[in-house]
Amino acid sequence: MLEELGIRAKEAEKELMVASTVEKNAALKSIADALVMNADEIIEANAKDIQNGIDNGMSKSLLDRLKLDRERIEGMAQGVLDVVSLPDPVGRVLNSFERPNGLKIQKVSTPLGVIGVIFEARPNVTSDAAALALKSGNAVILRGGKEAINSNTKIAQVMRQAVKETGMNEDVIQLVENTTRESSTALMTLNGYVDVLIPRGGAGLIQAVVKNATVPVIETGVGNCHVYVDRDADIDMAVEIVFNAKTNRPSVCNAAESLLIHKDVAKEALVKIKEKLDEKEVELVGDKEAIDILKDSKASDGFEIEEATDEDWATEYLDYKMSVKIVDTLEEAIEHIYKYSSGHSECIVTESEDRANEFMDRVDSAAVYVNASTRFTDGGEFGFGAEIGISTQKLHARGPIGLPELQSFKYKVYGTGQIR
Amino acid sequence: MLEELGIRAKEAEKELMVASTVEKNAALKSIADALVMNADEIIEANAKDIQNGIDNGMSKSLLDRLKLDRERIEGMAQGVLDVVSLPDPVGRVLNSFERPNGLKIQKVSTPLGVIGVIFEARPNVTSDAAALALKSGNAVILRGGKEAINSNTKIAQVMRQAVKETGMNEDVIQLVENTTRESSTALMTLNGYVDVLIPRGGAGLIQAVVKNATVPVIETGVGNCHVYVDRDADIDMAVEIVFNAKTNRPSVCNAAESLLIHKDVAKEALVKIKEKLDEKEVELVGDKEAIDILKDSKASDGFEIEEATDEDWATEYLDYKMSVKIVDTLEEAIEHIYKYSSGHSECIVTESEDRANEFMDRVDSAAVYVNASTRFTDGGEFGFGAEIGISTQKLHARGPIGLPELQSFKYKVYGTGQIR
Numbered sequence: 001m002l003e004e005l006g007i008r009a010k011e012a013e014k015e016l017m018v019a020s021t022v023e024k025n026a027a028l029k030s031i032a033d034a035l036v037m038n039a040d041e042i043i044e045a046n047a048k049d050i051q052n053g054i055d056n057g058m059s060k061s062l063l064d065r066l067k068l069d070r071e072r073i074e075g076m077a078q079g080v081l082d083v084v085s086l087p088d089p090v091g092r093v094l095n096s097f098e099r100p101n102g103l104k105i106q107k108v109s110t111p112l113g114v115i116g117v118i119f120e121a122r123p124n125v126t127s128d129a130a131a132l133a134l135k136s137g138n139a140v141i142l143r144g145g146k147e148a149i150n151s152n153t154k155i156a157q158v159m160r161q162a163v164k165e166t167g168m169n170e171d172v173i174q175l176v177e178n179t180t181r182e183s184s185t186a187l188m189t190l191n192g193y194v195d196v197l198i199p200r201g202g203a204g205l206i207q208a209v210v211k212n213a214t215v216p217v218i219e220t221g222v223g224n225c226h227v228y229v230d231r232d233a234d235i236d237m238a239v240e241i242v243f244n245a246k247t248n249r250p251s252v253c254n255a256a257e258s259l260l261i262h263k264d265v266a267k268e269a270l271v272k273i274k275e276k277l278d279e280k281e282v283e284l285v286g287d288k289e290a291i292d293i294l295k296d297s298k299a300s301d302g303f304e305i306e307e308a309t310d311e312d313w314a315t316e317y318l319d320y321k322m323s324v325k326i327v328d329t330l331e332e333a334i335e336h337i338y339k340y341s342s343g344h345s346e347c348i349v350t351e352s353e354d355r356a357n358e359f360m361d362r363v364d365s366a367a368v369y370v371n372a373s374t375r376f377t378d379g380g381e382f383g384f385g386a387e388i389g390i391s392t393q394k395l396h397a398r399g400p401i402g403l404p405e406l407q408s409f410k411y412k413v414y415g416t417g418q419i420r
Numbered sequence: 421m422l423e424e425l426g427i428r429a430k431e432a433e434k435e436l437m438v439a440s441t442v443e444k445n446a447a448l449k450s451i452a453d454a455l456v457m458n459a460d461e462i463i464e465a466n467a468k469d470i471q472n473g474i475d476n477g478m479s480k481s482l483l484d485r486l487k488l489d490r491e492r493i494e495g496m497a498q499g500v501l502d503v504v505s506l507p508d509p510v511g512r513v514l515n516s517f518e519r520p521n522g523l524k525i526q527k528v529s530t531p532l533g534v535i536g537v538i539f540e541a542r543p544n545v546t547s548d549a550a551a552l553a554l555k556s557g558n559a560v561i562l563r564g565g566k567e568a569i570n571s572n573t574k575i576a577q578v579m580r581q582a583v584k585e586t587g588m589n590e591d592v593i594q595l596v597e598n599t600t601r602e603s604s605t606a607l608m609t610l611n612g613y614v615d616v617l618i619p620r621g622g623a624g625l626i627q628a629v630v631k632n633a634t635v636p637v638i639e640t641g642v643g644n645c646h647v648y649v650d651r652d653a654d655i656d657m658a659v660e661i662v663f664n665a666k667t668n669r670p671s672v673c674n675a676a677e678s679l680l681i682h683k684d685v686a687k688e689a690l691v692k693i694k695e696k697l698d699e700k701e702v703e704l705v706g707d708k709e710a711i712d713i714l715k716d717s718k719a720s721d722g723f724e725i726e727e728a729t730d731e732d733w734a735t736e737y738l739d740y741k742m743s744v745k746i747v748d749t750l751e752e753a754i755e756h757i758y759k760y761s762s763g764h765s766e767c768i769v770t771e772s773e774d775r776a777n778e779f780m781d782r783v784d785s786a787a788v789y790v791n792a793s794t795r796f797t798d799g800g801e802f803g804f805g806a807e808i809g810i811s812t813q814k815l816h817a818r819g820p821i822g823l824p825e826l827q828s829f830k831y832k833v834y835g836t837g838q839i840r
Contacts, residue, residue, distance in 0.1 A: 014758065018781055099803055103792055112814050113784070191630065195814050210611065211634055216815040219636075237837040244839035338434065360832050361438055364533070372523055372835025381840070382831070383519055394532050394615050394828035395636040396816035408814035411802070412780050415792025417657040419664035420801070 002186040006193025009114045012171035013139040021088040026166045028084045032077040034162035039073045045154035076127045083131040086385040089403040090137045104414040109407040111137030113195035118143045120201040123151040130173045136406035139172045146179035188213035220389035223253030223344035224316045225374045228333045230350035231262040238349040244373040247280040254377040259324045260333045266326045271297040282320045289326035313340045345374040366399035422606040426613025429534045432591035433559040441508040446586045448504045452497040454582035459493045465574035496547045503551040506805040509823040510557045524834040529827040531557030533615035538563045540621040543571040550593045556826035559592045566599035608633035640809035643673030643764035644736045645794045648753045650770035651682040658769040664793040667700040674797040679744045680753045686746045691717040702740045709746035733760045765794040786819035
């Protein structure tokens with residue numbers, strides 16, 4: 001059954017690959033309009049998912065993610081319209097050169113082809129992913145979680161109809177309506193039809209995809225992010241950055257999970273940071289040195305800090321919790337990050353350019369910061385307009401995956417009869 | 421055991437990632453010198469592989485690929501020296517922009533990390549792959565075929581010693597000495613240590629890697645390449661291009677396997693092409709129209725042409741054999757290629773710019789040619805200096821994989837205390 005979707009996606013992709021910017025934008029505008037026009041039907045379908053969620057004891061926060069109302073649907077439509085205004089990434093000449101034999105070679109961006117997206121219970125991903133795929137000339141096969149199947153089915157139906165009305169093949173957007181584990185595995189192994197698979201969700205989903213997929217994958221989203229407060233840091237700035245990176249939105253992948261502090265400034269910095277984090281009741285776990293400092297400080301009044309385990313250093317809490325380690329040297333901070341980081345985002349707070357450069361050259365993560373919150377690793381914040389996820393692998397895409405990252409390239413070679 | 425290699429590779433990679441061009445070139449020169457200095461020992465080790473090959477009934481052509489003599493070893497050393505002169509791909513600023521909040525963001529090329537290479541019985545791949553990996557700042561884990569294990573072990577040992585003598589950690593180059601199937605599978609699933617795996621070899625090896633690998637893979641090398649002779653072709657040019665693409669070196673992936681001819685020029689073109697291909701005794705299989713044309717022509721004297729099956733259209737012969745189809749339209753040619761091509765290289769021979777552009781825009785292959793032989797899809801011919809293979813996937817790298825394709829990137833973000 002999945003193969004049938006694959007065949008149709010490939011067929012639709014042949015036209016979409018060479019569609020003009022005008023055609024693609026018309027389809028996107030039609031989608032945005034249709035989402036708003038059909039908001040009542042979408043809300044009705046969503047109500048079934050919500051009822052099922054309640055019946056199955058779904059948590060309040062998950063129910064909130066799942067729920068659609070008119071405002072949220074208007075937000076989804078606006079997200080699609082935002083993609084209209086982004087530059088078309090297809091057909092850009094990336095490089096151009098001539099060989100001694102007279103061959104003229106152009107390296108030109110092209111769509112990847114068919115993108116598979118596996119995601120969990122957020123129905124807005126359906127329209128976000130479809131819009132980004134369409135604008136970048138890629139057909140998309142969406143496979144959402146069973147918790148949102150009624151919502152997703154309706155949204156996909158509305159989008160397909162809207163695309164069709166502009167004269168485009170509606171199979172540029174397809175939804176896998178079967179939400180069994182088998183359908184998920186089938187999508188992961190749809191070689192020959194799926195050019196890249198992007199999982200959007202928690203660590204469990206991503207690991208399942210990495211383990212089982214035989215199609216190419218872009219791994220996304222796990223962020224065990226570090227902030228290192230250097231010997232030469234502006235301590236007040238460090239306090240603000242750590243507080244923001246940890247507490248601005250703890251549930252997302254670019255939130256900081258681990259704090260490293262140079263021993264020379266450990267006492268002052270840690271006490272001030274702890275005071276600030278107390279405003280949001282952030283739980284700290286730390287190494288012995290960190291615990292000793294806070295035992296002596298006012299901030300420790302009535303507060304017991306547990307010793308951090310090896311597991312703590314490796315954990316993405318996604319919560320109001322943070323691990324703290326005092327390091328003797330910049331080197332030790334870099335080594336700690338090398339050992340425990342998931343390669344997402346890391347920051348050094350320092351006034352020393354040399355030390356900043358050493359940190360940024362040697363820390364091997366998608367985004368490395370000096371004197372700024374890790375929370376900026378985001379397609380919108382980077383100015384990409386939108387993102388389909390944040391890649392933590394090094395192949396193809398790294399960091400926020402925007403429209404340019406949804407491109408491959410090909411070589412166009414212009415000859416006059418050259419042979420070898 | 422493989423994990424041990426992975427740990428050592430990651431450790432060595434930490435230094436190699438930030439090594440200077442001078443340091444990397446010194447290591448490469450040391451390798452080139454050492455290969456020549458130790459040629460006798462390498463030849464001695466190779467002699468064992470050759471003897472084992474003879475004892476196991478290895479074919480003459482495989483024995484020839486396996487065999488090393490002084491001249492071939494000098495060729496390997498020269499290949500390493502060629503990489504010295506290539507520009508260092510690491511640390512290039514690919515993009516640079518400032519955000520309204522004052523954040524300065526640089527997108528900078530970085531090594532991929534640890535590259536795994538699985539290859540068959542060509543011992544020269546050992547030094548080729550190691551040199552390209554080293555220059556691009558990547559540690560490499562090599563896993564060659566058991567037929568060449570004595571040669572590969574000696575070559576790796578010589579290279580590691582040469583690297584060490586320049587003060588570099590020799591674990592930047594490691595060889596898997598266990599050549600069981602288990603060691604191969606272990607390398608394909610060495611997640612957390614191998615950042616990308618590149619198979620170099622026949623279709624069987626590549627399929628095994630695609631099926632079994634859980635680490636990111638760059639699929640390489642299968643080339644079912646087409647030449648399409650258009651209605652508006654210069655027929656004499658078409659004859660030369662088809663002859664070259666098919667017979668210049670039939671055993672390689674950029675050789676043409678299938679010939680498509682527009683019906684309006686089919687008779688003249690096919691008769692002339694057949695005459696030329698007869699010089700090399702190329703066997704043709706064709707559709708009914710092609711068979712009819714050649715039945716009526718002189719070229720068919722004493723030559724029976726079989727009708728092409730569906731399997732023929734999909735086959736990479738790698739031999740003096742070619743399938744021929746007469747098409748009614750450019751559209752039909754593009755559709756045929758869409759259905760059967762492996763996405764490697766395709767050529768249109770035409771004097772019409774419009775028809776050339778339509779072909780080149782719509783054919784979704786790594787390299788698309790107008791009026792030139794498909795044999796140019798090659799890192800050397802493209803001016804890349806060297807290649808580690810030719811990618812037929814669309815993720816990350818497409819076409820010849822040179823030094824720039826062995827890079828990832830990261831974002832360096834320079835702030836002054838920015839928070840969200």
